[in-house]
Amino acid sequence: xxxxxxxxxxxxxxxxxxxxxxxxxxxxxxxxxxxxxxxxxxxxxxxxxxxxxxxxxxxxxxxxxxxxxxxxxxxxxxxxxxxxxxxxxxxxxxxxxxxxxxxxxxxxxxxxxxxxxxxxxxxxxxxxxxxxxxxxxxxxxxxxxxxxxxxxxxxxxxxxxxxxxxxxxxxxxxxxxxxxxxxxxxxxxxxxxxxxxxxxxxxxxxxxxxxxxxxxxxxxxxxxxxxxxxxxxxxxxxxxxxxxxxxxxxxxxxxxxxxxxxxxxxxxxxxxxxxxxxxxxxxxxxxxxxxxxxxxxxxxxxxxxxxxxxxxxxxxxxxxxxxxxxxxxxxxxxxxxxxxxxxxxxxxxxxxxxxxxxxxxxxxxxxxxxxxxxxxxxxxxxx
Numbered sequence: 001x002x003x004x005x006x007x008x009x010x011x012x013x014x015x016x017x018x019x020x021x022x023x024x025x026x027x028x029x030x031x032x033x034x035x036x037x038x039x040x041x042x043x044x045x046x047x048x049x050x051x052x053x054x055x056x057x058x059x060x061x062x063x064x065x066x067x068x069x070x071x072x073x074x075x076x077x078x079x080x081x082x083x084x085x086x087x088x089x090x091x092x093x094x095x096x097x098x099x100x101x102x103x104x105x106x107x108x109x110x111x112x113x114x115x116x117x118x119x120x121x122x123x124x125x126x127x128x129x130x131x132x133x134x135x136x137x138x139x140x141x142x143x144x145x146x147x148x149x150x151x152x153x154x155x156x157x158x159x160x161x162x163x164x165x166x167x168x169x170x171x172x173x174x175x176x177x178x179x180x181x182x183x184x185x186x187x188x189x190x191x192x193x194x195x196x197x198x199x200x201x202x203x204x205x206x207x208x209x210x211x212x213x214x215x216x217x218x219x220x221x222x223x224x225x226x227x228x229x230x231x232x233x234x235x236x237x238x239x240x241x242x243x244x245x246x247x248x249x250x251x252x253x254x255x256x257x258x259x260x261x262x263x264x265x266x267x268x269x270x271x272x273x274x275x276x277x278x279x280x281x282x283x284x285x286x287x288x289x290x291x292x293x294x295x296x297x298x299x300x301x302x303x304x305x306x307x308x309x310x311x312x313x314x315x316x317x318x319x320x321x322x323x324x325x326x327x328x329x330x331x332x333x334x335x336x337x338x339x340x341x342x343x344x345x346x347x348x349x350x351x352x353x354x355x356x357x358x359x360x361x362x363x364x365x366x367x368x369x370x371x372x373x374x375x376x377x378x379x380x381x382x383x
Contacts (some may be wrong), residue, residue, distance in 0.1 A: 059142030
């Protein structure tokens, strides 16, 4: 059992409880708080030439329950006729095939670097006609080509579609997500390999994902400290040239060690990113404002119409007529002027604006005005 020393026994018990709770909180913070560490080289660079390759192809999806392309999608019927010809089924030239169970699609995939023949990759299938849904369809054998026109993979399989659509006889429609696009997991098989350059003459280049002169110098210093001077040279803010072993196995091991080297990061300028299309505002830590006063008001114009019935005089030959009376109201919201002192966190400003009833569009307009006035300590990016 835990026992307090005699020198502390005379202290009031409330003080004991306070000290004990403080110690518990301090220990909890020490346990929960993660140890700060530098990022590795892998986090900042890509090896030049080692990259993914994009593949694309044109194919047909069959087995749809009447939700495929309609008669207006002539390319779909022509593709179906060409497919039948390959199996010895010839159709009269003046006959146009019409099948709502078939849809013409574009197939896209990403060929990861270093994949070998026989390995499989996922493919994305997207309708290019007027098909209503690809749910329940099967992709027929499709060639996937790269930008050089060569076929590197063959795709085929059942589609996984997360979206759905239902229509009623009266024209009502319910749709969830996008039913005209889906994926085929492991649906493409690599048929031709893409060579991966690993450096020629014992030299390879590391390309920074975000160019920065200080970061390039830090990476070169970390590599030289581990493998010796002049092993790495920072050519510019986006490229670090590294001298690697000539042997292939030794080069792979060398590159693995380089990727695992810790590199001290560099302080980046805090920024606020806004998406004007969706109204999304993302603010990084450290964005503050200078002393500024902001007033943002809105003008509302309301046009309303009310019917008016005109009755003729008694015993007259007039007829009852109807008319519309228009009314235009102009009102301006009462908006207070917000005054913020220096060093206020931008997130605090956004929260206060939202509490005052500002919409996302209003917040975006105010952020742009703060940047134009030079009161924003950070970068503002509009995407």
